[in-house]
Amino acid sequence: MSGKECWIENPGGTRRVFVTQELPGRLWYERLVAADCRVDMCLSTEPMTLEELLAMIGERCDGVIGQLTEPWGAAAFDALASAGGRAYSNYAVGYNNVDLAAATSRGIAVGNTPGVLTATTAQLAVALTFAAARRVVEAHDHLAAGRYRGWLPTLFLGELLWRKTVGVIGAGRIGAAYARMMVEGHKMDLLYFDPHGNEDLERYLADYGAFLERHGQRAVRCRRADSVDEVLREADVVSLHTVLSGETMHLIDARRLASMKPTAILINASRGPIVDEAALVAHCRAHPGFYAGLDVFEHEPELAPGLAELPNIVGVPHIGSATSWTREGMATLAASNVAACLQGWPVWGKDDVTPFLGSAPPQAAPSIVNAAELGLPMYDGPS
Secondary structure (H helix, E strand, C coil): CCCCCEEEECCCCCEEEEECCCCCCCHHHHHHHHCCEEEEEECCCCCCCHHHHHHHHCCCCCEEEECCCCCECHHHHHHHHHCCCCEEEECCCCCCCECHHHHHHCCCEEECCCCCCHHHHHHHHHHHHHHHHCCHHHHHHHHHCCCCCCCCCCCCCCCCCCCCEEEEECCCHHHHHHHHHHHHHHCCEEEEECCCCCHHHHHHHHHHHHHHHHCCCCCCCEEECCCHHHHHHHCCEEEECCCCCCCCCCCECHHHHHHCCCCCEEEECCCHHHECHHHHHHHHHHCCCCEEEECCCCECCECCCCHHHCCCEEECCCCCCCCHHHHHHHHHHHHHHHHHHHCCCCECCCCCCHHHHCCCCCCCECCECCHHHHCCCECCCCC
């Protein structure tokens, strides 16, 4: 066992599930206990190293709930398979920390937690947008430092985003939710890039535009761009909601930053390495009217040199999903994934995962990303 302090519940359970960090709420724990699991939860606030993961898996472990900050590669899945493990669930929607092929080749199901982060993360991206546009952090620091001497006509002039253009790169669940919030709330036109497009979003905003016209207002416009570069050139605000992959690593680099408007706002609540942080620092230093709002960072928890000192960069410590409802929901989904797999239940296979957040969940795993590769059965019972 690792030297980390652990909280152990239901010690008589016939199955053992290791939880790598403390999770909020209780429903997740009840799901595991109902599946006759002993729960070993690590109480450390530090990300676990590979050596610590191997020690905690030990000789017997049926399943794990882990974190995006942990290295779940071949060595970790070797240890889990050797200990009798059949299920791993990431406490996140993304799983770029997971070697999916390594898990699949060892017969280990990999779960994630989609469907409960959408509005919460989009809302945080909106908050960062207006914190940057209206220079909220600068103004707060000015006030807190005792420098406020009264109202001035030129004090902390920011950007009015009403009826301007919002750009979204990656129009999946969260990107589309952010787009709707900005368009509906602030009558912005939308320019988005997504290789797959989002016809539902386009139809929705067309209907919204028609509604505005019926009420004597100009319709909003929504257009799918041909490239990332087109969005960057034309938008007043650009929010990143793409996955992290080899293609999107440093998607926003010095060249692309230079192509943006000098008073543009860049928001990243997706994954840190999508933005070249050193290039962003240099660009913000050279263009004081350009602002950025960041929830994620390239080398978390470390920040690029100079980033924290720049007044035109607003940063928060990866709190995009940090509401009680969302974080507890993520825990419940992660536990439900593991419990279902250990009981041999099928995979839900539907976008709406809210039935799992109630007191009578379906007998299914909410989201298993390698279900097809493992040949797992799909749920065909009542919704």
